[in-house]
Structures are given as structure tokens and as C-alpha cells.
Amino acid sequence: MAGGGGRVIRVLNVAEKPSVAKAVSGILSKNQPGGMRVRDGRSRYNKIFEFNYTIRNQPCQMLFTSVTGHLMELEFDERYRKWHSCDPLDLYNAPVRKFVPEDKLDIKRTLEAEVRSCQWIVLWLDCDREGENIAFEVLDVCRQANHNLNVWRARFSALIDREIHQSVQTLVQPNQLFSDAVDVRQEIDLRIGASFTRFQTMLLRGAFVLDFATDDRNIVLSYGPCQFPTLGFVVERYWEIQAHEPEEFWTINCTHNSDEGTATFNWMRGHLFDYTCGVTIYEMCIQEPIATVTKVKQQEKLKYPPHPLSTIELEKRASRYFRMSSEQTMKVAEDLYQNGFISYPRTETDSFSEKTDLRTMVQEQEGHPVWGIYAQRLLDPQSGLWRNPSGGGHDDKAHPPIHPTKFSAGETRWSQDHHRVYELVVRHFLACVSQPAVGAETIVEIDIAGESFSACGRVILAKNYLDVYRFESWGGSVIPTYSFGQQFTPTTLTLDSGVTRPPPLLSEADLLGCMDKAGIGTDATMHDHIKKLLDRFYAIKDSNTRFSPTKLGEALVMGYDDMGYELWKPYLRAMMECDMKAVSIGTKRKVEVLETCLQQMKACFSDARTNKGKLLEAMAIFFERSNRSSGGEQQAVGDVVRRCGLCLESDMVLRQKPDGNFMVGCLGYPQCRNVVWLPGSVSEASVTENTCTSCSPGPVFKIQFKFRRLEIPPNYSVQHLGCIGGCDDILRQLVEICGTGSRNNSNTSGRGRGNPTASSSAQRGNSRAQSSCAYCRQTGHLSNDCPSQASRGRTARAQEVDNGESSIPCNSCGAPCILRTANTANNRGRKFFSCQSQECNFFVWEDNLNGGRAERANTSASTSSGRGGRGRGRGRGQSGAHSSNVSFVSATGEPITGRCFICGDPGHFANVCPRRG
DNA sequence: GCAAGGTC
Incomplete structure (x- = not known):
């Protein structure tokens, strides 16, 4: 790896956090000529340590600095950053890039400046996948500043001298695969x-x-x-x-008093849900109540101290013992760590390395006013209290379990939570180097009329770690002495009932446990x-x-x-x-x-x-439906026609408004209000792949239109492949002739349309729009009068039981609604109207109609012809079909089909499920 | 203004 002797090279070393840079520098610079010098980098947290070291006979001038976790972030290209800039579906293909965010630029500049004078770089990132990924981020930055770098990775499993010296002498290559996974x-x-x-x-x-x-x-x-x-x-x-359905159960309890005390015997069948069965067995016992001791078992029981402390355990225990939130625990632990009182608080490791000097750590605690005496006892060989800690089998290869690193009897600036967390860390540490608690357990089994019962007694012989770990206790009860074959008459023998209970809500410790088990998140x-x-x-x-x-x-x-x-x-x-x-x-x-x-x-x-x-x-x-015009997402989705020429940021998409009219609007709404209104006579429109050759900036995708024959002059074609870029004369003429669906010109367009019988025109006017219902969007009534509101909040659930004779026109489709009678637990006997149409699931309680019935009937009559197929297109199709399930009407007036998720019954939803209690 | 992962 290294060349022998001679020229001194400069080596840039980078750790994942400042504390590791400091710790490793401290270890490597020990006994080195010149010692260790520290200077500031551009980032105030990430110092640079300098010292001399020899790696495999190669004299090195070491520069040791750090990052603070990930150096880079992943983000979408600017074009996709704004929420309305694109269809969210596009985010699965949108280009992404890795970059150094603003708050990390100082670190990046330090690395660039330092690496230029170096020949080698040694990556000391944590030895997990994230660490490997950060290593490549560092490398990315450093290689750009220095193309001739010799790259090495140091692998270490603990910040202890031997490990660190060994790892720097056995440098390896960074693992691209680990980084890829991240x-x-x-x-x-x-x-x-x-x-x-x-x-x-x-x-x-x-x-x-x-x-x-x-x-x-x-x-x-x-x-x-x-x-x-x-x-x-x-x-x-x-x-x-x-x-949960509470279920009654039955059990037989037996007690026995003697001079030595009381023993409580539990029925070994546990409990029975069948009363008759319980009573039968109980009567048998009562008729022959003499108890015979069939077994006496005495054994020594150990209660072991916890494993060394990992992050999750710290969070769980602080929650359990002090009711602290995991977030607060970590905040306090971080502060204690920053001030040197405890070791690094984010670790999975729950076993100490064999090389750890545990006794010195214990020694530090000897002067504590509360647990100091226990620490002294631990170190006294006579006490026999010491025990090498057992490991829990987890090791993140980067940090030891959480343990105290500095003695404190409490600092003045500490909050109550600081005291608690420090105390927990110390007591936990002392506990896990202690002997387990020892108890003597006696189990006695008896027989009454062929039924077995058992009682358990426990005496604690030595508390050991429980003396210091005040958060745990070990209950014990003394029972009288029994001998095999002994007979006695029970003091009480009762048949007792109880009910099953649901499990409790999840505690924070439970939740952490669930997450840990399922691999959700990291420590x-x-x-x-x-x-x-x-x-x-x-x-x-x-x-x-x-x-x-x-x-x-x-x-x-x-x-x-x-x-x-x-x-x-x-x-x-x-x-x-x-x-x-x-x-x-x-x-x-x-x-x-x-x-x-x-x-x-x-x-x-x-x-x-x-x-x-x-x-x-x-x-x-x-929740109540909002009156605000929303469903933002519903409107936001549409096929892209062109890039918006006004804001130059977002796409313009083809949309159909709730009233049925078409428009091409900017996704940047409401920041950008660019919109192209289309003729009110459009019945269908879809964006094609054809682009306009004359409009710019392109591409402008052409739209295939279909117009309603009766609403356009005879010399215009019903089908038209049009462009909204400004070049299309036919489209412009039709807008002039038919008007558009926009609010601003609806009145004039209504006049210009020249076809007052057209169904769409009746609903398009501004004045009519204002009088339409906010819930069902129908005209003729307001939301406070809406018949579909009868079922809002899911209180109205019905099953039909008879065919009625009365009927009203359906408010939704115009077909007759027949009066029926409900037969559900909550509404038995209550009358409701339900639509006869196979296509429609309209439903309303009769007693909610009140005086509005006539008006509704009129409204239905007048709008039923107008709504036609277009009205149905608004989301009714997907759930409108009849199913074998009972159907209901939602707040929007749309039918809902489904079943209760609690009991599976198709007759109601979970919010009214009788099992819900 | 979105995630989860590092860490200050």
C-alpha cells in the first residue's frame, strides 16, 4: 500500500462528525513528535487537527477534519420543485440531482481547500451503509478539487486505541455497493x-x-x-x-390460610367462556373440596440485569420510567453527550467490546452521594457483585453502548430531565456490570376433585443489581410450607366471573418496539x-x-x-x-x-x-365538506398542452370544470392565472400527440374537439383538431359564436349562443352557479337545504325491507325514488326514498325532506333533462354501479359502496359498527 | 410546502 520511508506525504482524513475526528486524532497523535495542533476550518463546528503519523513506514503529515453527517441532499430539478409545476405522477421520472446545500457549503470549501495540498485521503466515516454513502459524497467533492488523490477507507469498530491503530494500518477501498444501496x-x-x-x-x-x-x-x-x-x-x-367485544369468562379460585400465611391457588385451566361448563366443574369441586398436594417444586430463580444501553432502549426506558418523549430524551442525551457526560447517544450497540475498561468507568462514579457506595461495592472483590456484562447481540460497529464518560453529581445548569437521563445512563451501566438478583421460588400444585390448581411463592435472596437499578422491581410473596401428599380444606373456593379486556393503546415504548421490529427508521x-x-x-x-x-x-x-x-x-x-x-x-x-x-x-x-x-x-x-372551491388535486390533473407562456414555470393543462366546460389552465394557479377558455359547445376534448407547427414557444399539443351539433352553426364540423396557441381561426370563431364557460363572459355568451334550449347553457350562468348547492352541486337549492345532507356524517344507513307505494323524482337522475322502510339497528322503521335506477344510488331519509320536497321535486324535474350524460361523468361512474353491498350516499351525493372494516358486514360502516362500542 | 438519513 504505502511506499517505504523517504518523502513525507500529506493525508486528509475525514470523519462523519467532529467528535470522531477529535477522538481519532487524539489516539493517533499520542506519543507522536510534535503532538497535535488544532486550527479552525471555514465551518465553526468542524475543526482541523494536525499531527504526524506513520502508515506502513510512510511518514505522513495528517490533517484530520470532519463533516456533519450527509454532505449532500437529493432533490428534484428546479423545474419540478414547485408543487404545481407538474403532475405528481411525473415525480417518478423527473430528473433528480445531488447537491451540497447552503448550510454545508462551508464544510465543502474546507474540504476543497485542504485536499488540494494532499496526496492521500482517508475516509473515517461510520462503518454502516449511510457512512459509506457519505464517504462517496466527500470523495465527490474532494476529487473535483484534486484529481490525483490516492483514496483509502478506514474501517473501525470502536474508538479505542488498538482498533484505531490497526485500522489505519490496514486501510481498504470504499465500498461502492454499500453506497449504492443508500x-x-x-x-x-x-x-x-x-x-x-x-x-x-x-x-x-x-x-x-x-x-x-x-x-x-x-x-x-x-x-x-x-x-x-x-x-x-x-x-x-x-x-x-x-x-374488541368484551366476553364474559369463568374461573375457579382457591385460597388457603394457615399459621404461616395465605396461599392463593390459580386454576390451571385458566378460565372458561362456557358458564355451564364452569358451574359443572365448580360443583364437582364443592362436593369434594379436600385438596391434596401433588407437587412441591423449589428452585433458584435469577433475574438478570438489562443489556448495555442502546438508543432505542434508552428511549423506551426514559418513556417508561419518566414519561419522557423519545424526542425529548434524545435532545437531552445529545446535550449530555456534547458536554462530555455520556457517550455517543445514537447507537444500536448493546454489548461492550472486551477491551473496554469498564472498571475505570465504575471507579469514576465512586464519589457520587447516592450510588457512589454501590460503585465502591462493585469494585470490591469481596462483595462478589461484579459480573462481566452480557451482550444483546447488536453491534453497529461504530459506537459503544451508551455509558457515562464523566462523573457528575449534578450540574447547576441541568434541567430535571438532564438529571433523569444521566441517572438512567449511570444506573443502567452499573446494573449491567452487576450480578443478577437471586430468588428462591416455590411452586405448589394441588388437586381438588380432579382439577389442578397451583400457587407460587418467591423469596428474594440477593437483590444485587436491583439495589442500584431502582427502576425495576421483583415482586415476591411468601406462601406457607407444603409437603407432597399433604391434604387440607381450602379456606375459600369460589367461581368468579370476569370479562376480557381490549389491549391498551400503544405507549411510546410499544411504538418504538413495533418500529424496531419492523425495521421502520433507524435508532x-x-x-x-x-x-x-x-x-x-x-x-x-x-x-x-x-x-x-x-x-x-x-x-x-x-x-x-x-x-x-x-x-x-x-x-x-x-x-x-x-x-x-x-x-x-x-x-x-x-x-x-x-x-x-x-x-x-x-x-x-x-x-x-x-x-x-x-x-x-x-x-x-x-370531516365536514368545505365550501371552498377546492379539490385542487382533482382539478390539477390534466394532460399537458404546452408550457405556460406567462409564468414560464408551469405547464398548461386541459381540464374539465365541474360545470362541464373545458379550459386550458396553468398549473401554477393561483400564482399564475393564465387560462385559455374554450367554446361552451365542446362536449369532448382530449390532448393529442400532434404539435402545432406555427405556434411558439413550442411544443403546443393539438386538442381533438367534439362539439355539440345543436350548439354550433351548421357549416362547422362536429370534429375538430384544434390548437390553442392562437393560430386556430375556427376555435376563435366558435368562442365568439358560442361563448365560453368562463364566469366573466357567461352572460354575454349566453346571449350569443342563440340556442336557449341547450341544456348546458342553463347551468353555466353566473347567477345560477351561485345558487347551486355546495355539496351535491345541483341547482335549485343551497347546501343548508341539500337533501343529500341527510346522510352526511354517515348516520343514515338503511337496508330496504319493503316496497313502498310513494315515490318522488330522483334528485340525481330523475328516475322515480321509491319510499322504503329501514331495517337497521339504528334506524329500524325509518322511511327513506331510494332511486329505482340501476345506474343511480340516490338515497334520502323521508323525515329530512320536510317542506323542501316540492321544491326538490321541481328542481329534479327541471334539471333532470339538462344533466344528461355529462352530469353523470363527474365521478359518478366509478362507484355508481349497483353491487351486492348495500349502498349509501356520501356528502357529495355520490353513492358509496363498501363494508365495515371492523366486522366485515356490508350493511354499515365502521363508524356505526355495533362492535365499536 | 413534500421523504428519510446523517448531525450541529
Whole structure:
């Protein structure tokens, strides 16, 4: 590797964080002539250490600096950065680039400046996949500044002298495959996260009144491959609790008092759900109540101290013992680390290296007023209290378990949480080098009329580690002495009932456990994902530090669940993790994994968007519809016609407005209001692949139009391939003749149309638009009078049981609605109208019609002819077909079909499920 | 204004 002797070379060493640069420099510079010098770089945190060292006989002048985690970020090209700049689906193919963000430029400049004078670079990044990726980021920057670099990677598993010296003498090459795996993760996370976040935010934010937010216009409904499964755990448990049906059970209890005390015997059958069975056995016991001792077993039991402390355990225990949030725990731990009191707090490692000098660490604690005496006992060989710690089998190869690094009896600037975390770290450390607690356990089994019962007694012989680990206890109870074959009459023998209980809501420790098990997040990020749920209003933490979903969190999960997707389950992440592993060991190639995964996710995204009705339905269960003109996402999607010539940033897309009219609008709306209105007589329009040869800037894609025959003059053709770039005379003439669907010219266009009987014109006028219902969008009534509101909030659920004689015209399609009687638990006997048409699922409670019936009937009559096929096109088609399930009407007036996710019954939804309690 | 991953 190195040349022998002679010329001194300069070596730039780079660590992942300042603390490692300092620690490694300290180790390598020890006993070196000239010692270690420190100077500032451009970044105030990342110092540069200088010392001399010899690597395999090559004298080196070492420069040692650091980065702070990733040096680069992945982002979409500028063109796709703005939310309205493109269809979110495009984010699966949009070009991405890696760049050094503003706040890391100082570090980049330091590296560039220092590497120019060096011949070698040694990468001391953490020895995990992320570390390897950061190594390549550093390399990228350094190679651009110095093309003739000799590149080396140092592999070390702990910051201890022997390891460090050994690793610098056995330098290796950086591992491209490890880095590739991280590239894959980054790109997938970015594309999935951004596309789904934009999609669901734009779809739902304006469409519902999000009553938890002061200004819901700024709220972001984010989606991420880690945050959503985390939410999924919370929702799943919540549903499990709601679905729980308490069940009564029966059990036989037996106690026996003697001079020595009381023994409680448990029935070895546990409990029975069958009362008759329970009573029968109980009666048998009562008739022959003499108990015979069939077994007496005495044994020594050990209760072991915990494994050395990893990050997750620290978070879990601080939550359990002090009710601290994982986020706060990490904040405090970071501060203690920065000030030298504890070791690096982000580690998976839960076993100490054999070389660690544990006794010196214990020694440091001997002077503590509370646990100092315990530390002294530990070091006293006479006490026999010492035990080499057992490992939990995890090792991140970069950091030791969390342990105290400096003695403190408490600092004045410390908060209560600082005291708690430091105390936990120290006591935990002292506990894991201690002997386990020892107990003597006695198990006694008895027989009464052929039924077996058992009792357990425990005496603690030596508390050992429990003396210092005050957070744990070991309950013990003394029972009288029994001998084999002994007979006695029980003091009590009772048949008791109980009911099964649902599991509790997830605690923070539970949640961390779920995430850890499913591989969601890393030790350094788990608390971030939990906090994100709270910040995004997806979940709340109650006073008992247990998590439950908010309405928003539940609705989102329910929406995706109803689609049949498991986007809220941990499987996606697990699959990604599996693929990353394959990339890192070279069994799969980076490009192939990226391509496959993104292709699948793109299809999934596309599919989810087609099924967005499910998300809307789920949201409608929990939230009021908003009156704001929204459904931003619904309107935002359309085929691109051209680049916007006004803002020059976004695309212009062809859209059909809710009233049926077509327009070409800029996706930059509302920042950019560029719009081209199309003739009101267009019945169909679609963007083709033909481009206009005369309009610029191009390309301007031509649109295939179909006009309504009766609304255009006879000398114009019904079919027309047109251009909106300004060159198309026919289109311009038809706009003049027929008008457009815009609000501004609707009155004049109405006049110019010359065909007052045309159905579309009746709905297009501004005055009519204002009097249309905000919920069902029909004219003739306002939202406060909307008949479909009867079923909003999912309180109206009906199953028809008889054919009625009365009927009204359907408010939706005009067909007759027949009066029927409901037969559900909540609404038995209540009358409702339901549409007869096979195509329509309109439904309204009779008692909600009140005085509005006549008006509704008129409205229906007048609009039914006008709505025709076009009205139906607005989203009715996808869920309008009759199914074997019972159908309902949502807040929008659209039919919903489905079934309860709790019990599976197609007759109702989960919010009214009787099992929900 | 979107993700998750480093770390200050």
C-alpha cells in the first residue's frame, strides 16, 4: 500500500462528525513528535487537527477534519420543485440531482481547500451503509478539487486505541455497493414521499374543513415510507381496541390460610367462556373440596440485569420510567453527550467490546452521594457483585453502548430531565456490570376433585443489581410450607366471573418496539417519525403517554385501507430494506432495483389516484365538506398542452370544470392565472400527440374537439383538431359564436349562443352557479337545504325491507325514488326514498325532506333533462354501479359502496359498527 | 410546502 520511508506525504482524513475526528486524532497523535495542533476550518463546528503519523513506514503529515453527517441532499430539478409545476405522477421520472446545500457549503470549501495540498485521503466515516454513502459524497467533492488523490477507507469498530491503530494500518477501498444501496433508498423515499404528499395534500386540504388547524390552507398532509407505517401501528391498535367485544369468562379460585400465611391457588385451566361448563366443574369441586398436594417444586430463580444501553432502549426506558418523549430524551442525551457526560447517544450497540475498561468507568462514579457506595461495592472483590456484562447481540460497529464518560453529581445548569437521563445512563451501566438478583421460588400444585390448581411463592435472596437499578422491581410473596401428599380444606373456593379486556393503546415504548421490529427508521430517526405524527396532526399522545390516531390520521389510513393498499403497513419499507441489502451485497444492481421499485410505486400511485374516492369517502366520515372551491388535486390533473407562456414555470393543462366546460389552465394557479377558455359547445376534448407547427414557444399539443351539433352553426364540423396557441381561426370563431364557460363572459355568451334550449347553457350562468348547492352541486337549492345532507356524517344507513307505494323524482337522475322502510339497528322503521335506477344510488331519509320536497321535486324535474350524460361523468361512474353491498350516499351525493372494516358486514360502516362500542 | 438519513 504505502511506499517505504523517504518523502513525507500529506493525508486528509475525514470523519462523519467532529467528535470522531477529535477522538481519532487524539489516539493517533499520542506519543507522536510534535503532538497535535488544532486550527479552525471555514465551518465553526468542524475543526482541523494536525499531527504526524506513520502508515506502513510512510511518514505522513495528517490533517484530520470532519463533516456533519450527509454532505449532500437529493432533490428534484428546479423545474419540478414547485408543487404545481407538474403532475405528481411525473415525480417518478423527473430528473433528480445531488447537491451540497447552503448550510454545508462551508464544510465543502474546507474540504476543497485542504485536499488540494494532499496526496492521500482517508475516509473515517461510520462503518454502516449511510457512512459509506457519505464517504462517496466527500470523495465527490474532494476529487473535483484534486484529481490525483490516492483514496483509502478506514474501517473501525470502536474508538479505542488498538482498533484505531490497526485500522489505519490496514486501510481498504470504499465500498461502492454499500453506497449504492443508500442512493436507492434516497431516491425512492424522495419520489414516493413527494408524490403522495403533494397528491393527498392537494386532494384533501381544501375539500374538507380541517377543524384542528387554525389555518388549514397551510397544512401539509405528508406521506412517507416511515411515518405512515408508524401511523399504521397506532391506528391498527386503536381499531383493535374498538373492535374488541368484551366476553364474559369463568374461573375457579382457591385460597388457603394457615399459621404461616395465605396461599392463593390459580386454576390451571385458566378460565372458561362456557358458564355451564364452569358451574359443572365448580360443583364437582364443592362436593369434594379436600385438596391434596401433588407437587412441591423449589428452585433458584435469577433475574438478570438489562443489556448495555442502546438508543432505542434508552428511549423506551426514559418513556417508561419518566414519561419522557423519545424526542425529548434524545435532545437531552445529545446535550449530555456534547458536554462530555455520556457517550455517543445514537447507537444500536448493546454489548461492550472486551477491551473496554469498564472498571475505570465504575471507579469514576465512586464519589457520587447516592450510588457512589454501590460503585465502591462493585469494585470490591469481596462483595462478589461484579459480573462481566452480557451482550444483546447488536453491534453497529461504530459506537459503544451508551455509558457515562464523566462523573457528575449534578450540574447547576441541568434541567430535571438532564438529571433523569444521566441517572438512567449511570444506573443502567452499573446494573449491567452487576450480578443478577437471586430468588428462591416455590411452586405448589394441588388437586381438588380432579382439577389442578397451583400457587407460587418467591423469596428474594440477593437483590444485587436491583439495589442500584431502582427502576425495576421483583415482586415476591411468601406462601406457607407444603409437603407432597399433604391434604387440607381450602379456606375459600369460589367461581368468579370476569370479562376480557381490549389491549391498551400503544405507549411510546410499544411504538418504538413495533418500529424496531419492523425495521421502520433507524435508532437516530425513530423519535423523529413519532414526533412527525404529532406535528402533522395524525396522532395525539394522551396524559398517560399513549398514542391514539386523530380523525385525520384514522381517515387517511382508512382511505388507503379501503383502496386495498397496504401503504400504511410496514411491508413496503421491509421490501425496500430487503432490496437495499441485495444491492449492498451485489446480488441486485442499483439501477434494476430502482427501476422495478419505482415502476411498481408509480403504478400504485396512479391506481391510488384513480381510487381517490376512497380517501374522500373516508375523510367525509370525519370531516365536514368545505365550501371552498377546492379539490385542487382533482382539478390539477390534466394532460399537458404546452408550457405556460406567462409564468414560464408551469405547464398548461386541459381540464374539465365541474360545470362541464373545458379550459386550458396553468398549473401554477393561483400564482399564475393564465387560462385559455374554450367554446361552451365542446362536449369532448382530449390532448393529442400532434404539435402545432406555427405556434411558439413550442411544443403546443393539438386538442381533438367534439362539439355539440345543436350548439354550433351548421357549416362547422362536429370534429375538430384544434390548437390553442392562437393560430386556430375556427376555435376563435366558435368562442365568439358560442361563448365560453368562463364566469366573466357567461352572460354575454349566453346571449350569443342563440340556442336557449341547450341544456348546458342553463347551468353555466353566473347567477345560477351561485345558487347551486355546495355539496351535491345541483341547482335549485343551497347546501343548508341539500337533501343529500341527510346522510352526511354517515348516520343514515338503511337496508330496504319493503316496497313502498310513494315515490318522488330522483334528485340525481330523475328516475322515480321509491319510499322504503329501514331495517337497521339504528334506524329500524325509518322511511327513506331510494332511486329505482340501476345506474343511480340516490338515497334520502323521508323525515329530512320536510317542506323542501316540492321544491326538490321541481328542481329534479327541471334539471333532470339538462344533466344528461355529462352530469353523470363527474365521478359518478366509478362507484355508481349497483353491487351486492348495500349502498349509501356520501356528502357529495355520490353513492358509496363498501363494508365495515371492523366486522366485515356490508350493511354499515365502521363508524356505526355495533362492535365499536 | 413534500421523504428519510446523517448531525450541529
